[in-house]
Amino acid sequence: MLNDLPLSLLFSALGVLILLSAFFSGSETALMALNRYRLQHLAKQKHPSALRAQKLLQRPDRLIGLILLGNNFVNILASSLTTVIALRLYGEAGIAIAAGILTLVILIFAEVAPKTLAATHPEKVAFTAVWILLPLLRLLYPLVWLVNLITNLFLRLLGIRLKQSPANVLSAEELRTVVAEAGARLPERYHNMLLTILDLESATVEDVMIPRQEICGIDLDDPIETIIEQIKNSRHTRLPVFKKSIDNVIGLLHLRKLLPKIPADAFDKETLRQNxxxxxxxxxxxxxxxxxxxxxxxxxxxALVVDEYGDVIGLVTLTDIIQELVGELTEDESLVQPQKDGSYIVDAGISIRELNRVTGWELPTAGPKTLNGLIMEHLETIPSPGTSLRLNGFKVEILEMEGNVVGKVRIYPQK
Known part of the structure; x- marks a missing residue:
């Protein structure tokens, strides 16, 4: 029957079959290369093509079965037409030549080219293909179902159990990678904030607390005049109240509640206790x-932070946690001062987490929480001004000491 058809018609049919083969090959690559999270986002917005693509990808075994069924059918038919054309033009000697030419044509125009296009522009290719593939799946569903059934039975005989693909769930590390690679699509301030939020699970109160020696509080053993003056000049809205030592804390004073009562002659320590x-x-x-x-x-x-013995070692506020999230908006630039020679003058009381955030360095945060603590741990002694050391690849020079703690240091970044 094919021998009776004109060669022009056979060549036209062969061209159509190669185009169909390219369609199936490109569709498979495009649908599998789709970004599932973007697809889900578009589907929630009722994007017609995204809804169809999502429906097809819910059962990838059926989708692959349909595509391979169609692809193999058109490739086999193309091979048959090529054989007929070769016989009519060159006889049996032309079959081998035609087979080689057809293999090269299919490889270039029906495999490599469409798959490369689909891999680089998956949405455009996939969202066009779904309008053909979905009706085709409904039309050929019995045949696709039968092929999948036989395939699954064969795999079970080999001891392979197929399970429904789990939902796309990202771990914290995977989500961190996604955010880190968002690049210019995400403003830098949000980029840093999201990474900090993801790191929040590994951060503890000790990382952000104000240490015990820096706690501002009211000692009830002080004269009432001293207490009133302290309240009036306080930079904080909340102050812990204690007797003699912060370990003997009585309560928390909210200055906004108390300030209106200070001018009154009746103000005394008992009034303070009652508030x-x-x-x-x-x-x-x-x-x-x-x-x-x-x-x-x-x-x-x-909140006051206590150690395993119940002693107060610091305090933490909601502001401290917010600063941990958006620290780049509120950081004290005097803590880290860049110098013309590329070095940095750093207040050693700065937390290592904040120093890493400001400079982009990766000093360890698992041990000591401040730069002073990290230096002390490394030296295992109290240093003196002028001492130099190498800390995690950074050259550090101690400039000032404040009693038994390091005051300021000069840090030379790694080259």
Whole structure:
């Protein structure tokens, strides 16, 4: 029957079959290369092509079965037509030549070219192909179902159990990689903030707390005049109140509640006691994300941090946690001062996490929480001004000491 058809018609049919083969090959690559999260986003916005693509990808075995069924059918038919054309033009001697030419044509025009195009522009190719593939799947569903059934039975005989693909769930590390590679699509301030939020789970209260020696509080053993003056000049809205030592804390004073009562002649220590709120305590190893939950649950914004013996070692506020998230908006530039020679003058009281965030360095955060602590741990002694050391590949020169702690240092970044 094919021998009776004109050669022009046979060549036209062969061209159509190669185009169909290219369509099936490109469609497979495009659909498998689609970004699943972007697809899900578009589907939620009721994008017609995205909805169809999502429906096809819900059962990838059926999609692959349909595409391979169509691709193999057109390739085999193309091979048959090529054989007929070769016989009519050159006889049996032309079959081998025609087979080689057809292989090269299919490889270039029906495999490599369409798959390369689909891999580089998956949405354009896939969103066009779904309008053909979905009706075709409905039309050929019994045949596709039968092929999948036989395939699954064969795989079971080999001991392979097929399970439905799990939902696309990203781990924290995978999500961090996605955010890190977002590049220019995400503004830098949001980029850094999202990475910090992902790191929040590994950060503890000890990473952001104000150390014990820097806590500003009210000692009830001080004269009432001293206490009033301290309240009037305080830079903080909340102050812990204690007797003799911060370990003997009584409560938390909210200055906005008390300030209107200060001018009154009746103001005294008893009035101060009556205006104290209950203070919140947290262990030093409490994760920051858990502290956020506790603050919300107990309607708190302030907590004292205690160690395993119950001694106060610092305080933490909601502001400290927010600064951990958006620190680049509120950092004190005086803590890290770039110099003309490329070095940095750094206040050693700065937290290592903040120093890493400001400079982009990767100093270790698993041990000491401040630069001073890291230097002390490395030297295992109290240094003197002029001491130099190499800290995690950085040359560090100690410029000032403040008692037994390091004051300022000069850091030369790695080259």
């Amino acid at each position: 104290l709120d209950e203070i919140h305590f947290v262990p030093e190893n409490t994760p920051l994300h858990q502290l956020l939950v506790d603050f919300k649950k107990h309607h708190k914004r302030f």
